[in-house]
Amino acid sequence: MTDTPAAIAVDTGDLPLGGGLLAIVRPALDRLAHGGVLAVLSSSRAARDDLSTWCRIERHEHSCLTDENGRDRHLITRGALGVPRGVREHDVTLPQRVDPLTGRPRITSADVLAAAPFPARADRSTGLAPRGARVEPGGPEYPFALVERDRVAPPEVAQLFDQATSSQWDASRDIPWGDVRPLHPALEAAIGQVMTFLAENELSALYVPSRFIARIHPAYAEVAMFLATQMADEARHIDVFLKRARAAGGGLGVSSATSSRSLLSLFDPEDFTEASFLLSVLGEGTFLDLLRYVEEHAPDAATAEIARRTRVDEARHVHFGVAHVRHALSTDEALHRRLEDAVRRRAATLHDLASVPAPIHDALTVLAAGSDEPRAIARGHERYRALLDDMHEGRIKRLITAGFSPEQAQALSDLHTPNFM
Ligand SMILES: [Fe+2]
Numbered sequence: 001m002t003d004t005p006a007a008i009a010v011d012t013g014d015l016p017l018g019g020g021l022l023a024i025v026r027p028a029l030d031r032l033a034h035g036g037v038l039a040v041l042s043s044s045r046a047a048r049d050d051l052s053t054w055c056r057i058e059r060h061e062h063s064c065l066t067d068e069n070g071r072d073r074h075l076i077t078r079g080a081l082g083v084p085r086g087v088r089e090h091d092v093t094l095p096q097r098v099d100p101l102t103g104r105p106r107i108t109s110a111d112v113l114a115a116a117p118f119p120a121r122a123d124r125s126t127g128l129a130p131r132g133a134r135v136e137p138g139g140p141e142y143p144f145a146l147v148e149r150d151r152v153a154p155p156e157v158a159q160l161f162d163q164a165t166s167s168q169w170d171a172s173r174d175i176p177w178g179d180v181r182p183l184h185p186a187l188e189a190a191i192g193q194v195m196t197f198l199a200e201n202e203l204s205a206l207y208v209p210s211r212f213i214a215r216i217h218p219a220y221a222e223v224a225m226f227l228a229t230q231m232a233d234e235a236r237h238i239d240v241f242l243k244r245a246r247a248a249g250g251g252l253g254v255s256s257a258t259s260s261r262s263l264l265s266l267f268d269p270e271d272f273t274e275a276s277f278l279l280s281v282l283g284e285g286t287f288l289d290l291l292r293y294v295e296e297h298a299p300d301a302a303t304a305e306i307a308r309r310t311r312v313d314e315a316r317h318v319h320f321g322v323a324h325v326r327h328a329l330s331t332d333e334a335l336h337r338r339l340e341d342a343v344r345r346r347a348a349t350l351h352d353l354a355s356v357p358a359p360i361h362d363a364l365t366v367l368a369a370g371s372d373e374p375r376a377i378a379r380g381h382e383r384y385r386a387l388l389d390d391m392h393e394g395r396i397k398r399l400i401t402a403g404f405s406p407e408q409a410q411a412l413s414d415l416h417t418p419n420f421m
């Protein structure tokens with residue numbers, strides 16, 4: 001009986017079972033595959049019976065007990081139930097990279113993803129276990145709907161999450177608010193209107209991703225984490241736009257029925273990729289051009305800085321949306337058709353909305369004019385027309401980058417909502 005080969009041996013001194021012995025025995029068993037044998041040296045008389053009882057309860061086999069120089073030598077064969085051995089995570093060492101800005105070492109989420117890649121399919125019975133943890137069998141199934149890597153998790157997401165966390169800014173402190181002075185009343189009213197419109201649209205960009213976070217399997221946690229940063233960005237954008245509207249007496253403008261109907265239709269898709277396509281590729285993509293326009297024609301440094309900072313954040317949201325859609329399209333031929341259908345369905349529900357909401361049309365014209373003097377307004381109108389062309393061209397480019405043909409991109413851009421988002 002003494003010649004059973006033990007893969008691992010541990011010495012538990014005179015520890016009794018209830019006095020710490022298991023803290024040595026359990027991790028040692030964890031290192032063994034099912035059927036592996038552990039030798040336990042013990043001088044505790046009490047452990048003699050307790051250890052074999054514990055093995056029976058935990059479904060390990062207590063195979064023999066012998067005397068070795070006056071001490072007990074237990075042999076335990078690891079049972080088939082219990083936590084699977086899996087990959088030994090402690091073999092992973094994350095690289096430390098020097099941060100170019102601070103010179104300090106940093107550990108990136110992109111390196112975490114490289115060390116523990118997304119599985120092609122996630123298992124609902126692993127619940128909220130972090131990817132890489134060894135999961136004890138017997139846990140409940142969670143109702144996660146998004147369990148396929150190619151539909152939810154583009155490989156760029158960890159890098160985008162790193163960028164997002166290092167680029168957070170403060171709407172109270174990081175805007176040169178001291179620069180804001182009361183403007184000509186027509187211009188101040190235009191600013192209030194533009195900021196009202198931006199804030200209303202940003203609210204949809206805050207709420208729509210929130211509908212999907214709890215559906216994402218934690219094996220793709222970086223996607224949920226990225227969406228959380230996107231929501232924090234949108235919260236800051238709403239805050240900063242409303243602060244600017246009120247900073248110099250302009251106050252809030254009109255919320256139009258066109259905007260309201262357009263934004264409501266963003267809540268229709270139950271599919272994450274469709275929602276991300278409509279919101280981020282088409283809507284937030286179009287907002288990049290709008291924010292560039294606001295920055296170019298801003299009447300003060302504070303407004304310009306608000307537009308610049310929010311555009312940098314938006315570019316990241318658009319990047320994620322395009323990466324998500326491109327990755328999904330590259331693995332699913334039928335998805336082109338479904339995304340086109342989503343755009344057509346939305347266009348059909350908005351078919352009677354012929355043009356850009358009048359309050360925002362007028363405000364963007366006055367903003368680019370710089371005043372309400374007729375010759376200036378003529379120039380502002382030209383610039384506004386050029387903005388609509390830029391938006392159309394930008395959408396086509398992004399649609400092609402996402403994986404559509406130039407003809408498809410042209411048709412989809414033509415169907416885009418007159419509300420921009
Ligand atoms: Fe935003």
Ligand SMILES: [Fe+2]
Nearest residue numbers: 205284314317
């Ligand atoms: Fe956004």
